[in-house]
Amino acid sequence: xxxxRGADPLWETALSLHLLQNGEDPLAYxxxxxxxRGALRxxxxxxxxxxxxxxxxxxxxFPDFLTPGRGDLDLVDGVDRVRSTPRRRLVAELTRLxxxxxxxxxxxxxxVASGDAAALRWLGDALSRYHAVAVAPYLPVIxxxxxxxxARRAEAALSGGAEALLASYAELPxxxxxGTVLAAPYPEPRSLRLGGRPLTLVPAFFCVRTPLALVDDxxxxxxxHPLRPAPGWLPRLRAGAARPSVAQLTGPSRARMLESLxxxxxxxxxxxxxxxxxxxASRHAAVLREAxxxxxxxxxxxxxxRRTALGTALLDGAVQQVGTPGSHASATSMKMLxx
Numbered sequence: 373x374x375x376x377r378g379a380d381p382l383w384e385t386a387l388s389l390h391l392l393q394n395g396e397d398p399l400a401y402x403x404x405x406x407x408x409r410g411a412l413r414x415x416x417x418x419x420x421x422x423x424x425x426x427x428x429x430x431x432x433x434f435p436d437f438l439t440p441g442r443g444d445l446d447l448v449d450g451v452d453r454v455r456s457t458p459r460r461r462l463v464a465e466l467t468r469l470x471x472x473x474x475x476x477x478x479x480x481x482x483x484v485a486s487g488d489a490a491a492l493r494w495l496g497d498a499l500s501r502y503h504a505v506a507v508a509p510y511l512p513v514i515x516x517x518x519x520x521x522x523a524r525r526a527e528a529a530l531s532g533g534a535e536a537l538l539a540s541y542a543e544l545p546x547x548x549x550x551g552t553v554l555a556a557p558y559p560e561p562r563s564l565r566l567g568g569r570p571l572t573l574v575p576a577f578f579c580v581r582t583p584l585a586l587v588d589d590x591x592x593x594x595x596x597h598p599l600r601p602a603p604g605w606l607p608r609l610r611a612g613a614a615r616p617s618v619a620q621l622t623g624p625s626r627a628r629m630l631e632s633l634x635x636x637x638x639x640x641x642x643x644x645x646x647x648x649x650x651x652x653a654s655r656h657a658a659v660l661r662e663a664x665x666x667x668x669x670x671x672x673x674x675x676x677x678r679r680t681a682l683g684t685a686l687l688d689g690a691v692q693q694v695g696t697p698g699s700h701a702s703a704t705s706m707k708m709l710x711x
Contacts, residue, residue: 373537373571373572373573374570374571374572374573375522375525375526375537375573376442376444376522376572376574376575377444377522378443378575379514379515379518379577380441380442380443380444380445380450380576381441381446381503382438382447382450382451382499383579383596384503384507384576384578385499385507386428386434386438387578387580388408388506389425389502390428390429390578392409392421392506393429394431396581397580397581399603400605401578401580403607404510408505408506411505412505412506415505417501420498423480423498424498424502426478427466427469427480427481429469432472433468433472434469435465435466435469436465436586436587436588437454437457437462437465438454438499439586441453442592451496451500454496454499455492455493455496462485465588466481466485467485507578510577510606510609512609513577514599516631517599517601518577519646520632520634521575522575523641524641525537525573527640527641528540530640538554541573541597544598545557556583559582562585564589566593569592569593570592571593571595572592572593572594572595575598575599576597576598579596579597579599583595584596602634618631625646625648625656626660628646629642629646629653629656629657630660630679633666636676638674638676638677639653639657642657642677660677664680665679665683665686666678666679
């Protein structure tokens, strides 16, 4: 069993298309839907995205060839894989899609099933254009959440090997572990038999409620699981874009560490999220702690870092509201900024 390096661009593209259509989890995603629908209209992409939804409906089956990655491909490589799908596979998967559709087969589906080079070029370009509007602007949050998830899995694997890694997924809502079997809620009864093949677990920001797997069992096994954002994630993202970067004040690595501490984390987890050696992450955490932006405490055999009220205020652009002039927090913050 392996954990993907991060979120996969085409899985996020396909699953966000589902969310744009189905209205699920309105608290977390309705602000995103409103923003993206307006952006698609302004970009003149509403009709093109409507055509894409014929290939990627919000419920039931959608073709495996639209999601060739396992968190190991960037968008360009993933789109190239989609464009290179053999015609036999296009026909087989789109025939299965049509079996679930009501009414006549959409023209877009017939065109792509033909394997025509122009159709596959259009499909790749349409996926890229949609991604640029609906996914790319939100990548800071997506990457941060995926990094937090990977850090949790890495910490579990380091502390207890494969068994602990497997057990860490049993903490997800509705998931349970029974020996070497991992059971999870799924839209329909399904057994994913590995047959000695490695399973790759891919976190997905736009995956809601239940995990998803490729339908074709002959393909490398993948299980995509939800990575639900915190309520209010979009206003915070917009507020962060509107103010001067905290990274200009603290340095990029310390800023990423501070932003990552939505929940307490160990030094190992922080290092994995930010992409630093644990020793370097420990030094940065010490500077943030001296500045009053991070607090550190021991819980059992773990040392956990958490963001303080001052650290949150700095990220929110409201430092003046925390503490008073001459307080210890204010003085140590100034000390950090001068170094």
